[in-house]
Amino acid sequence: MERTEIRITGFGGQGVVLIGYIIGRAWSVHAGGHATMIQSFGPEARGSACSATLALSDREVLYPYVRRTDILVAMSSEGCEKYVGELKDGGLLIHESDLVAPAVRPGQRACGVPSTRIAEALGRRLVQNIVMLGFFAGVTRLVPLEAMREAVRLSVPAGTEELNLKAFDQGLAHAETAASAPSLEGVKP
Amino acid sequence: MSTRTDDTTAREHPIAPFIRMERMPHIWCPTCGIGTVVKCYATALADSGVDLDKACVVSGIGCTGRVAGYMRLDGFHSTHGRAIPFATGLKLGRPELLVTVFSGDGDLVGIGGNHFIHAARRNMDLLVVLVNNFIYGMTGGQNAPTTPLTAHSSTMPFGNFERPFSLPHLAASCGASYVARWTCLQVRQLTWAFAEAIGRKGFRFIEVIAPCSTLYARLNKLGSGLDLMRFYHDNVEIRNGADTREVDIGYQEKIVCGKFRDEERPTYLELMHEHYRKTLGDRYVPMPPEGGLIRGED
């Protein structure tokens, strides 16, 4: 994989950092790649818009921050507005379709999932982020699914693995319903 | 008569085994009270039967700060104001130690005041002996947080207008389990107080009022150290159990002495062990009493 820059954003409590953590862990620990995650700190991280960034690569990540994101995962409209500007031309916006109105530039693509509704249907709104993660995994196919599942299993609180894997699979299934899944072609160099 | 004198000098001083005699004479001025306090402490230590190998003294900086260097115990002469946190680390690093902090008023409640109140709040397992001479001695008679109102110091040449701390009240209100005040005239009571405090747990605070003839007495024209001892004799009022709100010291006014508090309260270490045992159960591995040393041979 060439260097791929990802930003995940949402509001506090949506589990933004955990999404970044699981993707990074899956790619580096379980799929043998390199993944550097940085979470935003400071007053903004305690309040509303919260974000985490990831740089994935086959080689060591030398530059730790993202500059022109390939993929923006937005779970709140505030976060989306704040960061959509750094999404590169031809980049991909993945969003919570009930909460975020996708406003992308021509040439950029957007696809959404009602992850909160899906999580609520599973009985736990809290797993919304894992639904989003499954959707991300299905849409991008950046990281092998087995590595993702392994990372989910090892990263969520003990006793909730089954529920979270179910959430992951539901997000994944949503990605596979053709209409919502645009091709990644062009997103990656 | 000469024979008698020879006899006395030939006999070792009763506390000599507790003192690094090779370091005598000490730096304290004639009629300074600190030596008396050391004598009382050493006597109490001897009477208590504690394992002297496990007894440590930690001092800060200043005249009283030299105690750690004169007692033949593991002794640590640390930085100005930091004797209490230094002692806290020593105690927590090897919980079986009996750790006594010996320092002055400027050190422990001036520059080190924050550490004092927090150690008392935690009921940290330390015996804290504060020798209060109302002034900064070693640096030359500057104003202390204990200098009584109107008393003169080299930095308050027209008399002190800052309100001083009442130390027993400070210690008691922060949570100390044992609080007493004596002057170094009451050697028996002071020795008993040390013995009693050595046998207690938690933050034990003993304030000892001691004469500084070179600076406090001189700057205030109070005569010699002996005159200050005479003043204690005439003006000490012993009121065990007194309300610590009523034991302030005014300039050349009565000095209320006594044991003001002696309560069994859970100490820092007890609270920690109890809490972790409750929350972690069998998973809790406390630091062993002999400390966390990892030996090469093991």
Place this chain on the structure above:
Amino acid sequence: MKADPRGVLTGTHYLDGDFACGEGAMAAGCRFVAGYPITPSTEVVERIGRRFPMMGGTFIQMEDELASMAAVVGASWSGTKCMTVTSGPGFSLMMENIGLAAMMETPCVVVNVQRAGPSTGLPTMVGQADMMQARWGSHGDYALIAVCPRSPQEAFDLTIHAFNLSERYRVPVLVMMDECVGHMTEKVVIPPAAEIEVVPRRLTARPPAEFLPYQTNGSLVPEFARAGDGFRFHTTGLTHDERGYPVMTPECQAKSVRRLLDKIRLNAGEIARVEEEDTGGADVVVVSYGITSRVARLGVGLARERGVKVGTLRLVVAWPFPEARIRELAARVKAFVVPEINMGQMVLEVERCAAGKAAVVSVPHAGGNVHDPEAICQAILGAAR
């Protein structure tokens, strides 16, 4: 000896630099930590506070950094390996008792997760501007050791190394991390305990009657006695003799201070550690450390594409500074380029050692972000001309 398995979380993890540093400390045998919360270092003690109760360790949150550092010095004299963790403002407060640790020759580790200063500065953003403070921050003459991790993996590895060095030389060892490494999450491999080498406290074998706490017997580092073992020894922050007793003379001062410096200076060859790449035929060598060493490699790559023969030298150990190596290189390269997230600190050391034999170009950055690789590239191109 090998690490105590209770402190070693063997496995492949995805950890941030702060957590990895905490794991390194526990693996090294650290069993006492005193600290005061400060961004961006707090995660180190949060990690330790969560795991210590299960391995016989004690963590205490002190009232400030003055107290934290004093408690660490006290705890070290109990024989327990110990550490404190902080960032810029707290590091300033710790200077007092870092000096005490140096003077009493107390093994301990101090982690500074550097943020941008001065003063409160940018609490959540990266800086590397405490490098000179690390060396010179406490008053008086002394020497210590500072290591600079470039990744969470190194935060783990070098923290263990820091503990080992502090035991070997009886000095405070500083882990000069930066916010970027501290808050960056990457893969960290923690080996089995049996593969981790740790240096135990060098306790004296002499009986108390024959022991003097600062007698070195020809070596530069005295043997250690801990409190509570019957030695009834004394130590002080005052200038002292072999007995640990204060001696207020210029002669004793000269002897004590010289040895404090010599034990690092004369062992610098063993302690200093650099990592070099392509310095062999290089015209320009980029000297960097911490996160900047990673970004610098991008700048180096860009410069190579434009035909410059450029190598890199990374300071794994920043203090003692690798004087001998810089002098050697200065004799055969055209220039050194020194990017760092400060306005020019370690570059002064490079300049001192290059002594006019090679040009030295500073690439300063005030902090809050890492360098733009292109800026480093431009500096290399300029230096190569």
